[in-house]
Amino acid sequence: MNSAAVAARDQLLGVWKLISFEVFGDEASGSKLLGAPLGPTPVGRSIFSPDGYLSFILADSEPSKAFKSTVPWLMAKDEDLGPLARAMMSYSGSFKIVSDEAGQLTVVTTVHISLDPSWTGTEQVRRAQILEEDGKKILVLRPAQMGTMANGVAGIPVLTWEKMPTNDVFKS
Numbered sequence: 001m002n003s004a005a006v007a008a009r010d011q012l013l014g015v016w017k018l019i020s021f022e023v024f025g026d027e028a029s030g031s032k033l034l035g036a037p038l039g040p041t042p043v044g045r046s047i048f049s050p051d052g053y054l055s056f057i058l059a060d061s062e063p064s065k066a067f068k069s070t071v072p073w074l075m076a077k078d079e080d081l082g083p084l085a086r087a088m089m090s091y092s093g094s095f096k097i098v099s100d101e102a103g104q105l106t107v108v109t110t111v112h113i114s115l116d117p118s119w120t121g122t123e124q125v126r127r128a129q130i131l132e133e134d135g136k137k138i139l140v141l142r143p144a145q146m147g148t149m150a151n152g153v154a155g156i157p158v159l160t161w162e163k164m165p166t167n168d169v170f171k172s
Contacts, residue, residue, distance in 0.1 A: 004099035011130050012097070012107070016139055016161035018044030018058055023147060023155040034155040038087065046139075046161060054095045054109060058159075060087035086150070090115045091124065105129070107141070137163035 021042045024031040036042070037060075044058035069076045091114035098106045105128040111119045125144040130137065139161040147157040 002099050004103055005097040005105070008099065008105045008128070008130060009097045011137070012048045012128075012139070013050055014048060014166065015164045016046045016048075017164050018042050018046070019138075019160040019162050021058060021157065021159050023149055023153070023157050025155055031156075034153050035149050035151070037149050037157070038089075044161075045164075048095070052094050052096070053092070054107075055090075055092040057090040058088065062087070085115065088115060091119055093124075097128075106144070139163070 020036070021038050021044075022036050023034045025034055038044075038058055039060040039062055041061050042058060043061045044056070046054065046056045048054045069080055073081070091109070091111050093109045093112040095107055095109045098108060100106075107126045107128050109124045109126075111122050111124055114120050126141040127144060128142075129140040131140065132138070141159045141161070143157050146154045148154045
């Protein structure tokens, strides 16, 4: 791992809060917004651990509010759970950071478990930018390949995350 990748790894470690998940027509600045797969107010967390593992969970905040079942999740009807599952994405695995000669950072994840079983055992590749905006650390992740939304429209997904403060509850 080169020095840029090591520095990026150190900045990535910790917990990030999802700010937006949008799909654009192409990578050009000001490109046409095609959609927001998890709605206008998605929720999510990404956790990058020092021992090389990460976990992502993202969801549309609206379907979970509409879930009114009076039975526990495991006993709910499939037709009640389907809309909730489709409004959520999650995966976990080991990761590495790669930095090319131009300084482009890439996060490569070997997926160990995923809500979408077709991702398990694959590599998920994300181009990464770490920025500072208004005193906040911002992470922008773009999959290396085009994505297709549920409506069949293809585009470039862009996920924007804000670094969460350290939870000092366990410090003595």
